[in-house]
Amino acid sequence: MATAARAALIAWLSLGLAACAVGRGPRAAVSPAAAYWCPMHPDVRGHAGERCPKCQMELVPASTVIGDAYAVDVELNPRLVAPRQKTRVRLHVREPGTGATVKRFDVVHEKVFHLFVISRDLEYFTHVHPVLRADGALDVDIELPRAGLYQLVADFVPAGGPPQVVQKSIITAGHEGPLLGDLVLTADTDDKVIAGTRVRLGMREAMAGGQRLMTFELLDEASGRPASGLEPYLGATGHLVLMSADMSVASHSHPVAERAALPSSVAFQVLFPRAGTYRVWVQFQRSGKVMTASFTIPVQDRYRTGT
Numbered sequence: 001m002a003t004a005a006r007a008a009l010i011a012w013l014s015l016g017l018a019a020c021a022v023g024r025g026p027r028a029a030v031s032p033a034a035a036y037w038c039p040m041h042p043d044v045r046g047h048a049g050e051r052c053p054k055c056q057m058e059l060v061p062a063s064t065v066i067g068d069a070y071a072v073d074v075e076l077n078p079r080l081v082a083p084r085q086k087t088r089v090r091l092h093v094r095e096p097g098t099g100a101t102v103k104r105f106d107v108v109h110e111k112v113f114h115l116f117v118i119s120r121d122l123e124y125f126t127h128v129h130p131v132l133r134a135d136g137a138l139d140v141d142i143e144l145p146r147a148g149l150y151q152l153v154a155d156f157v158p159a160g161g162p163p164q165v166v167q168k169s170i171i172t173a174g175h176e177g178p179l180l181g182d183l184v185l186t187a188d189t190d191d192k193v194i195a196g197t198r199v200r201l202g203m204r205e206a207m208a209g210g211q212r213l214m215t216f217e218l219l220d221e222a223s224g225r226p227a228s229g230l231e232p233y234l235g236a237t238g239h240l241v242l243m244s245a246d247m248s249v250a251s252h253s254h255p256v257a258e259r260a261a262l263p264s265s266v267a268f269q270v271l272f273p274r275a276g277t278y279r280v281w282v283q284f285q286r287s288g289k290v291m292t293a294s295f296t297i298p299v300q301d302r303y304r305t306g307t
Contacts, residue, residue: 091138103136104159120149122279147174185277192293199293206299208275226264233285275301
């Protein structure tokens with residue numbers, strides 16, 4: 001594809017995938033038995049082999065059964081995102097059915113809105129918090145490190161509404177790789193050392209459709225003893241974000257037990273909806289510094305031969 005034509009396509013996709021609202025426009029009637037959805041537009045439901053009318057991605061098996069999703073509009077300034085350039089992201093959340101702008105949100109872990117920015121190769125991850133304006137706009141500045149496709153994962157609770165996790169996409173200028181495609185990840189459950197703190201994962205083999213207790217032990221790297229100086233981060237002893245390799249499943253969870261005294265071992269109950277490979281990011285705070293460690297978890301089919 002010629003450079004100029006590709007640049008035009010990327011500009012259109014970046015705006016089209018990111019700025020089109022989930023749930024807006026005419027929707028075809030879908031049978032309640034339809035168990036497939038678009039990983040970019042979770043409100044689009046259908047059957048195996050069908051494609052999303054908004055982005056033409058093939059529908060994949062839905063991870064859970066949910067009601068109508070709230071719509072999220074995304075505006076970018078500048079409209080064509082360039083790597084290593086500050087970009088203003090403006091979000092508007094709209095109610096399903098009416099399309100009315102949501103102006104009030106419940107505060108969850110000290111913030112009204114959690115936004116995760118994740119690169120398609122799952123190597124880049126950041127957790128930011130847009131500022132809510134009086135008109136319902138949510139603004140945040142981001143700076144993407146390199147050309148590519150990035151996923152915006154919005155986690156919020158509209159006042160009086162159910163919790164929502166909505167995904168949108170951004171494609172930067174200069175992206176030369178495939179726009180879509182599978183991602184192959186290698187399992188990685190080894191200890192991670194972040195700013196003098198060793199993060200050690202303990203869990204049983206993960207099975208599709210089931211929950212697993214993921215326990216993270218925090219050790220001082222120099223002494224090998226349980227880490228001291230642990231502090232709450234956004235009102236919790238830790239935060240965990242999960243993303244499947246095909247980016248169709250994303251979740252944000254918190255420890256299963258919160259205590260007044262911060263422990264050096266933090267546990268999360270995590271659901272893996274189906275077989276595949278998942279990247280997990282876990283965040284803690286120690287002595288004023290937020291630490292982010294990532295692990296790659298293979299999830300087996302519960303009904304595979306021999307189990």
